Amino acid sequence: MTQRKVISFDTIRVACKNCSLSQLCLPMGLAPEDVERLDSIIKRSRPLHRGDHLFRGGERFRSLYVVKTGSVKTYAPSEEGGEQVLGFHLPGEIIGLDAIDKACHACSAKVLETSAICEVPFQRFEELAAAIPSLQHQMYRLLSKEIGQDADMLLLLGKKNAEERLAAFLTSMSSRLSKRGLSPTDFYLSMSRHEIGSYLGLAVETVSRLFTRFQEDGLLRVDRKHVEVLNLSALEMMAGAPPSSAHKQRSN
Amino acid sequence: MTQRKVISFDTIRVACKNCSLSQLCLPMGLAPEDVERLDSIIKRSRPLHRGDHLFRGGERFRSLYVVKTGSVKTYAPSEEGGEQVLGFHLPGEIIGLDAIDKACHACSAKVLETSAICEVPFQRFEELAAAIPSLQHQMYRLLSKEIGQDADMLLLLGKKNAEERLAAFLTSMSSRLSKRGLSPTDFYLSMSRHEIGSYLGLAVETVSRLFTRFQEDGLLRVDRKHVEVLNLSALEMMAGAPPSSAHKQRSN
DNA sequence: AACTCAAGTTGACATGCATCAAGCGTCAAT
DNA sequence: ATTGACGCTTGATGCATGTCAACTTGAGTT
Structure with a gap:
């Protein structure tokens, strides 16, 4: 699979305010003008295809990624080609949260099917969050939710x-x-x-x-x-x- | 074990700025005056003893807890007395991060030995973080670190x-x-x-x-x-x- | 010191799942 | 249509680890 037909940019250049995912994603609970501000820092690339990487383990962390359509897996590549799949990510879900700490990606993210992805430059996001309390709170909630989900997964792997x-x-x-x-x-x-x-x-x-x-x-x-x-x-x-x-x- | 000798409050009323854990904990990287501000919202209780709970699953989330001395376990209590231990927490480590999302604790936290605990009222903390960028960043890092550690644990339980x-x-x-x-x-x-x-x-x-x-x-x-x-x-x-x-x- | 109870250890046995191996359907390239 | 590669399924077998049970040890209580 090499090149696809050109897909109209209109189909992916949808602003956050019109996005059907806004209730699942970062804009949740934001005032309309704040959604605009968030929108202004988000980059939207053309669609990625099966096998493309959002990032690889070891790369410097710059941005968070949000699945807009399609799906993505994150995995820890191990020596000799083996890998541990860490998660599957559906539209509205955020990828890369684990890399904030060390400013470096510990895992890799690969798209599973043709997908549209929003990129959120983290530094600009952090500045914005400091200025918009409800965005900061939403971000804390999202990080916390991830931790809670990991705990569920620990339980699954440990006991089931x-x-x-x-x-x-x-x-x-x-x-x-x-x-x-x-x-x-x-x-x-x-x-x-x-x-x-x-x-x-x-x-x-x-x-x-x-x-x-x-x-x-x-x-x-x-x-x-x-x-x-x-x-x-x-x-x-x-x-x-x-x-x-x-x-x-x-x-x- | 019922009541211990009264322990001098001086031994636990240590401010963040004098705390040996500050490099592992929230104050990391903060300017001295910001450490003071953080310090002012933190509550320090008298020591807790083995078996005491910091919180139980289902309770409303109000505060994060930081172990100062001693150790704490978090666990998901299951029906019929069984429990899944989710983590062990040593001095400097923060407990309760998973509860921010739903504003309600999903797991319980019990101290394993006589321990001193700092309580951080989350709402006041959030206000403070909005005003102190480096504190906000440190909080993001801590949440992110937790997610990264959970991923390590997933790998351990999944593959080892x-x-x-x-x-x-x-x-x-x-x-x-x-x-x-x-x-x-x-x-x-x-x-x-x-x-x-x-x-x-x-x-x-x-x-x-x-x-x-x-x-x-x-x-x-x-x-x-x-x-x-x-x-x-x-x-x-x-x-x-x-x-x-x-x-x-x-x-x- | 004797008693009690919980925690830990050790052995015997059972089993769920991994591993190994072979075969089959599907898809892409030719 | 043919080929090859890959993903999936199915069966046979073995092993790591869970389960059950008995015993030991240590700490607290009287």
Whole structure:
């Protein structure tokens, strides 16, 4: 895959104020004039394609990136080609937060499908945040949310078995896609079985077997990357923290 | 253990500017007058004892907490008494960052030994940070650092075996203690084997067997909670790269 | 000193998942 | 259509680690 047809810039030069993601993204809760100010520092590049990197481990940190359309994976490249997938990022989600500390990226970010990305130069952003309390607060919230999600993931990897992990992965995808206005029960996975396995701490073969089993049990219908969820609440139950269960629930 | 002798308030009423932890903690990089301002919003309570809670899951979020002396664990209490230990916190480390997002604590924090804790009312802190750019930046760095550490932990739980996990735990403790001016090779663990196991995603028995094995292999000398590291570099090697193919190592 | 209880250790056994290996469907290039 | 590469699936096997159970040790209490 080399060059695509030229895509009209109008389709990606959408300002934050018109962006359908603003409720999920940095502009959340900002006054209209502040959204304009934020908008003015954001760079929008032409679409990236499958395999393109947003950044690689070791590079100097300059900007945060927000997925606008498409999807991105972050991963820690290890010696001899192996990699640990750290996360999958959907529209509205911010990438690169872990690099603020050392001013250097510790992981790499690669797009999984043709995607539009907003780039947020961090230094200018920081200046702006100091001037706009609600933006600063929103940024704290986003960083905090990331930490909370990592804790959920720690729990998943520390205590859950293979079945629970895949169920949690699928219900998480379902809920995130649904927040973006897509079907919670019918979607395409942009990542390979191998990447899912890496993310969940499982071997590819285990992931594959579980997809088969979930299908046999009538929970899913699967065709390659296309997933139809037939019994969402059973999956949520299996994942461990179902909305049905009485007192303790955790969601985002 | 009920009540201790009264401890002189002078011993805990130490201002940030005189605190030996200031290089690890929020005041890092602040001008002296800004340290004073930060200091003025921080509350210092009398020492807490083993088993006391800083907060519990579900409580409203009001403050961040910084360990001054002693140690604290955070954990996600699950139904039927089980718990997942999320982290151990040493002097200078900040607790509660994950609660900013939902303004509500998702996990609980319990002190492991008699400890002094600084409380940082978050709303006042946020106001202060807006006025002090270097404090705001330091806060971003701390949040980001937490995210980076969680990623390391994800990698540990996702890809490492029991031996590598315990080695990573021990070398991490060693390096953190050493940054606080304590011996990197001779220390007391304030947490139980069970808590270590929960944190590392291992059964207590596995942890116990590994301590025995490390001792047999001449890596450690262990007596209950007292650990002497006899071969730190071997442990570091073990924690980083698989024992067999020892050609490359990764560290931070 | 004797008692109690929790924490830790050790051994025997069971099992979930990784690993190894082979085969199959899909897609792109020719 | 043919080829090759790759991703996915499926089966067979082994091992690391969890589980269960018994015992030991240490610390606090009386």
